[in-house]
Amino acid sequence: MRTTIRSGVRRWAATAAALAAVAALTSAAPAPSSPSGEAHDPAGRLRLTQLQAMATHNSYHREVSFAEQKLMGEHDPNFGTLLYSHASLPVQLSRQQARGIELDVFPDPDGGLYADPLIRKEAGLPPLDEPELRRPGFKVQHWADFDYRSNCVSLRSCLRQVKKWSEGRPGHVPVPVLLELKETDPELEERGGAVSPPWDTEMLDALDAEIRSVFPDEATVTPDDVRRPGQTLGQSVREHGWPRLAASRGKVMFLMDNDDQELQDAYRAGGRESLQGRVLFTDSEPGRADAAFMKVNDPTGSGKADIRKLVEQGYFVRTRSDVPLDQASSGDTAMLEDALASGAQMVSTDFPVPGLAARYGSDYVAELPGGAGPVRCNPVTVRPGKCPERPIER
Numbered sequence: 001m002r003t004t005i006r007s008g009v010r011r012w013a014a015t016a017a018a019l020a021a022v023a024a025l026t027s028a029a030p031a032p033s034s035p036s037g038e039a040h041d042p043a044g045r046l047r048l049t050q051l052q053a054m055a056t057h058n059s060y061h062r063e064v065s066f067a068e069q070k071l072m073g074e075h076d077p078n079f080g081t082l083l084y085s086h087a088s089l090p091v092q093l094s095r096q097q098a099r100g101i102e103l104d105v106f107p108d109p110d111g112g113l114y115a116d117p118l119i120r121k122e123a124g125l126p127p128l129d130e131p132e133l134r135r136p137g138f139k140v141q142h143w144a145d146f147d148y149r150s151n152c153v154s155l156r157s158c159l160r161q162v163k164k165w166s167e168g169r170p171g172h173v174p175v176p177v178l179l180e181l182k183e184t185d186p187e188l189e190e191r192g193g194a195v196s197p198p199w200d201t202e203m204l205d206a207l208d209a210e211i212r213s214v215f216p217d218e219a220t221v222t223p224d225d226v227r228r229p230g231q232t233l234g235q236s237v238r239e240h241g242w243p244r245l246a247a248s249r250g251k252v253m254f255l256m257d258n259d260d261q262e263l264q265d266a267y268r269a270g271g272r273e274s275l276q277g278r279v280l281f282t283d284s285e286p287g288r289a290d291a292a293f294m295k296v297n298d299p300t301g302s303g304k305a306d307i308r309k310l311v312e313q314g315y316f317v318r319t320r321s322d323v324p325l326d327q328a329s330s331g332d333t334a335m336l337e338d339a340l341a342s343g344a345q346m347v348s349t350d351f352p353v354p355g356l357a358a359r360y361g362s363d364y365v366a367e368l369p370g371g372a373g374p375v376r377c378n379p380v381t382v383r384p385g386k387c388p389e390r391p392i393e394r
Contacts, residue, residue, distance in 0.1 A: 042388035044246030055100025062149035081324040097374040118145035145193035159214040170250040171394030180257035221253040223275035234291035299339040311343035318346040331362030343380025
């Protein structure tokens with residue numbers, strides 16, 4: 001049910017040859033001439049892969065009640081890793097300066113499928129008073145019927161909060177929204193919990209449509225914005241790079257966290273190998289037609305070099321700076337330092353501001369160094385001395 005930190009490095013042995021092959025094509029994003037309108041926006045010449053920002057992991061997550069936590073301990077010996085809560089999405093984006101979020105999404109085409117969580121009933125608590133849970137549409141939670149609390153219960157409501165914040169700060173850098181597409185737990189299904197419908201192509205079409213109902217294409221960076229005529233998405237990224245910041249301010253972009261091949265094939269079905277007409281960038285690998293975004297959760301050890309190689313080749317990479325609750329307990333920042341040095345553009349944390357780790361016994365916090373603000377030039381793709389002096393975000 002829960003993603004392990006090694007999930008993003010599972011394919012490097014199989015793709016080593018592909019990495020070597022594409023390395024010769026680009027060792028850094030191209031540096032074309034400045035487009036018009038950037039004279040007063042030096043940072044606008046930067047490509048999206050030349051930026052680095054902190055994001056939050058499981059950005060929607062809230063802890064369940066104490067009564068439910070007691071039951072959690074009986075069913076899951078590691079339930080302590082679920083005991084953390086995030087502020088609302090607008091607070092994360094504004095006061096905590098996050099420039100990336102993660103949402104776990106469950107399908108609920110008829111509405112009400114997750115409105116009466118099993119663990120809540122077992123704890124003797126009344127039904128949830130959440131009208132949005134009973135409306136049709138995708139729902140946002142970590143673990144249906146178990147770890148279900150969210151600061152925005154539906155995908156639509158979560159995205160509307162992000163949209164409102166974005167409209168109030170139109171000069172912001174693109175905000176990646178990482179979506180993990182989830183299913184219900186078979187063990188909980190057997191105990192009478194919800195049974196989620198499958199993530200087939202029809203359901204994935206509905207996901208795209210729901211995202212577009214809040215964020216139309218002109219408000220997002222999509223694969224169609226990156227892919228060049230006559231080329232695959234992967235070729236376009238390696239040969240031409242991602243869009244410039246000047247053309248992408250005030251937008252968001254959607255990334256698929258799942259590396260499940262069957263699910264990705266369903267998303268790319270119907271002649272969409274390069275994600276034609278799609279909203280999400282898939283977690284791909286070098287050499288594939290859809291290769292633009294890649295997830296490498298562990299930036300330590302060989303993962304750091306793996307990420308750097310991908311970033312140098314022009315890919316957009318997400319990694320993590322901590323895992324619940326190792327760094328929060330120890331205060332160790334080695335993983336954070338590796339994540340930042342790797343050049344991954346999206347670095348996710350559960351502890352974006354001081355104080356959140358205090359309950360675990362440390363002052364651990366994951367933020368950009370030196371008071372850089374919400375975003376900085378990427379240490380791998382921007383040469384020393386070439387970062388604009390003016391703030392990147394307006």
